[in-house]
Amino acid sequence: MAETLTLATRDGTSAGTGPDPASPLAVRGLTVSYGEKPALFSVDATFPVGAMAAIVGPNGAGKSTLLKASLGLIPSVSGLVTVFGQPIAAARDRIAYVPQRASVDWDFPTTVTDVVLMGRYRKLGLFRRVTRAECALATDALGRVGMEGFASRQIGQLSGGQQQRVFLARALAQEADLYLLDEPFAGVDAATERAIIEVLKALKAEGKSVIAVHHDLSTVAEYFDHVFLVNVRAMAEGPVATTFTPEALAQTYGGRLAATHLDQLALVRG
Amino acid sequence: MSGFLDALLLQAGYNAALVAIGAALLGFAAGTAGTFLFLRKRALVSDAVAHATLPGVGLAFLVMVALGGEGRNLGGLLIGSALSAWAGLLLVEWIARRTRLAEDAAIGAVLSVFFGFGVVLLTVIQTLDRGRQAGLEDFLLGSTAGMLFQDAVIIATGGALVVAAIWVLRRPMTLVAFDAGYATALGVDTRRVDLAMMGLVMAVTVIGLKLVGLILVVALLIIPAVTARFWTNRVEVVLWTAGILGGASGYVGAALSASAPDLPTGPIIVLIAAGLFALSLLFAPARGILAAALSHRRFQARVHRRQGLLALVRSEPIHDPLTLRILRAEGLIRPDGVATDEGRALAAKIARDERRWDVARAVHQDTSLTGRYDGLTPIEEVFTADQIADFDVRLGAPHAVGA
Numbered sequence: 128m129a130e131t132l133t134l135a136t137r138d139g140t141s142a143g144t145g146p147d148p149a150s151p152l153a154v155r156g157l158t159v160s161y162g163e164k165p166a167l168f169s170v171d172a173t174f175p176v177g178a179m180a181a182i183v184g185p186n187g188a189g190k191s192t193l194l195k196a197s198l199g200l201i202p203s204v205s206g207l208v209t210v211f212g213q214p215i216a217a218a219r220d221r222i223a224y225v226p227q228r229a230s231v232d233w234d235f236p237t238t239v240t241d242v243v244l245m246g247r248y249r250k251l252g253l254f255r256r257v258t259r260a261e262c263a264l265a266t267d268a269l270g271r272v273g274m275e276g277f278a279s280r281q282i283g284q285l286s287g288g289q290q291q292r293v294f295l296a297r298a299l300a301q302e303a304d305l306y307l308l309d310e311p312f313a314g315v316d317a318a319t320e321r322a323i324i325e326v327l328k329a330l331k332a333e334g335k336s337v338i339a340v341h342h343d344l345s346t347v348a349e350y351f352d353h354v355f356l357v358n359v360r361a362m363a364e365g366p367v368a369t370t371f372t373p374e375a376l377a378q379t380y381g382g383r384l385a386a387t388h389l390d391q392l393a394l395v396r397g
Numbered sequence: 398m399s400g401f402l403d404a405l406l407l408q409a410g411y412n413a414a415l416v417a418i419g420a421a422l423l424g425f426a427a428g429t430a431g432t433f434l435f436l437r438k439r440a441l442v443s444d445a446v447a448h449a450t451l452p453g454v455g456l457a458f459l460v461m462v463a464l465g466g467e468g469r470n471l472g473g474l475l476i477g478s479a480l481s482a483w484a485g486l487l488l489v490e491w492i493a494r495r496t497r498l499a500e501d502a503a504i505g506a507v508l509s510v511f512f513g514f515g516v517v518l519l520t521v522i523q524t525l526d527r528g529r530q531a532g533l534e535d536f537l538l539g540s541t542a543g544m545l546f547q548d549a550v551i552i553a554t555g556g557a558l559v560v561a562a563i564w565v566l567r568r569p570m571t572l573v574a575f576d577a578g579y580a581t582a583l584g585v586d587t588r589r590v591d592l593a594m595m596g597l598v599m600a601v602t603v604i605g606l607k608l609v610g611l612i613l614v615v616a617l618l619i620i621p622a623v624t625a626r627f628w629t630n631r632v633e634v635v636l637w638t639a640g641i642l643g644g645a646s647g648y649v650g651a652a653l654s655a656s657a658p659d660l661p662t663g664p665i666i667v668l669i670a671a672g673l674f675a676l677s678l679l680f681a682p683a684r685g686i687l688a689a690a691l692s693h694r695r696f697q698a699r700v701h702r703r704q705g706l707l708a709l710v711r712s713e714p715i716h717d718p719l720t721l722r723i724l725r726a727e728g729l730i731r732p733d734g735v736a737t738d739e740g741r742a743l744a745a746k747i748a749r750d751e752r753r754w755d756v757a758r759a760v761h762q763d764t765s766l767t768g769r770y771d772g773l774t775p776i777e778e779v780f781t782a783d784q785i786a787d788f789d790v791r792l793g794a795p796h797a798v799g800a
Contacts, residue, residue: 198582216584224582231576235436236630245572248583253565281630297579307582316768 148212149176151305151336152197157206159189159196166192170361174338179331180353181341185380188358190340191227191309198224198307210305220249223298225308228291233283239293240278243268246300268299273322288319295323306330308339324350347371400656413655416541419549420647420666423605424617426556428643429563430597431618432625432636436574441501442489442595443618445508447602447611449485450478451515454536455522469532471548471607479603485511486595539610539663548607555604559597560640570594571632609663616667617643624674627681646670698723703773709736709744750776756788
């Protein structure tokens with residue numbers, strides 16, 4: 128299976144089956160399973176460069192799994208992932224990942240600045256000293272998310288929204304080209320949601336690519352310009368204006384989306 | 398007592414001095430190696446590793462005897478214990494990763510099976526002619542009786558290598574302990590970092606076998622790190638504090654046991670470490686039990702005081718006995734519950750601040766500032782004097798309150 132896939136990408140690029148070298152994240156035939164039940168089945172996705180893309184789908188549809196498997200955080204059964212046309216191992220410097228806030232222990236003995244400096248690990252390595260320039264970079268990243276006054280706080284003393292901003296600052300400190308965010312707006316206050324979306328829009332303006340797992344259908348059209356609908360299988364992908372339709376949503380969510388809710392969404396979009 | 402002082406000053410004889418220095422170095426290495434184990438929330442793995450050393454000791458003895466050598470060669474025994482500890486560690490890893498069993502179940506299974514096997518081997522060895530006074534059971538609880546210069550050298554070299562490796566790996570180990578998913582996304586091989594961490598723990602266990610024994614070395618790995626955590630919120634400070642606490646426990650414990658011939662060294666060292674832990678648990682600022690209880694009491698008093706003053710503002714009766722006690726103690730109400738002049742003045746100020754907050758929340762856009770309204774935070778801590786003056790202008794003239 129893997130063999131044929133690799134062959135297809137090597138000589139099939141002209142046929143459009145291979146990974147797009149310009150795409151910040153292209154996935155071919157990605158299948159991930161927990162036990163015998165696939166969480167994702169043979170998913171193809173090509174995210175465009177410079178876009179603000181949302182991965183949308185119902186609970187348990189494999190949204191976070193798609194991000195994690197693309198990054199190699201969980202093993203996949205089959206599939207090929209390329210980042211800017213390269214295998215992921217060759218492109219780690221260009222990726223910044225913002226995990227779910229709940230994935231870490233916030234009582235860990237570390238300060239806000241120390242967490243942001245973790246984003247510089249690939250530059251610092253084992254031995255390089257944390258120079259003043261590195262610290263300035265961390266301070267700048269904190270400033271961009273409105274957290275400059277919290278630099279020496281222990282992370283456990285932050286509110287949920289502030290913790291999410293620190294995670295975003297850590298990703299900014301990486302100076303990457305592709306930003307992958309897992310539910311960045313989950314359980315954060317309105318001010319943080321606005322602050323995060325401002326930062327993401329600024330990244331897009333710099334030509335960076337953003338891909339976020341997103342669960343709030345009412346803000347998809349407002350925040351994002353590209354959408355990937357998934358429910359174990361890839362359901363639809365394309366610009367929000369043409370892809371984020373009631374029909375595609377009904378197909379993705381099945382009976383789980385109330386018809387009245389759909390009408391509301393259509394109104395919001397109009 | 399003078400014996401204890403002599404031992405502390407390394408004046409209690411050659412053997413006692415060797416033991417004290419060896420125990421201090423071992424304690425330092427164990428404290429630092431245990432820190433990342435504790436931060437990675439895998440402290441119990443060290444228990445499995447320690448117990449898994451025992452069959453290695455027995456097998457190494459048998460092999461050395463079979464080869465016609467001296468079965469008690471310390472280097473050979475330690476190599477054997479390291480090999481079986483590594484096997485136990487890999488088995489825990491494998492069970493946790495490849496089966497549906499969680500790591501705690503894997504630890505329990507491996508620990509008891511390896512230890513049981515080790516005890517069987519030691520029992521068999523005791524029945525052998527060659528196993529007569531092998532003294533292998535000393536590896537269970539440690540022994541300082543026959544501490545040689547070369548034993549101290551083994552501890553010093555091994556400990557120094559462990560500490561150096563920890564210093565080199567502190568960044569990736571911190572990353573993996575805090576956020577393994579993010580570390581993987583950065584390209585860090587978390588499995589190799591974990592194995593390195595476990596390897597360092599195993600090295601400490603092996604070099605500590607002779608001195609404190611396999612059952613107690615776990616305490617030296619974990620207790621200093623847990624103790625250090627009470628005093629600081631930074632990984633690097635936890636790391637070196639744990640090393641110093643472990644080293645001090647080892648040194649003082651060894652000196653204490655040297656001053657009283659019937660006191661066993663390993664257990665005394667562990668009790669000293671546990672004493673430092675208990676002191677920290679009680680008295681550490683911020684994270685200690687006492688500090689937490691005090692700050693809760695202070696907070697509770699602030700809440701009751703504020704609630705009482707707000708009740709005065711609204712001229713409501715106060716029933717809560719704690720509220721009454723606090724207001725009376727501050728002279729804000731009279732014993733019969735009627736507000737004093739001072740109480741009325743303070744209530745008026747609080748009523749004005751409440752209205753200022755109402756204005757602030759209505760006119761101010763920055764929700765990170767207005768979001769700090771919780772009924773307790775003084776408005777002066779959030780807004781500048783100029784901003785508050787602006788709120789007052791919008792409020793108009795002050796009202797009389799609680800007449």
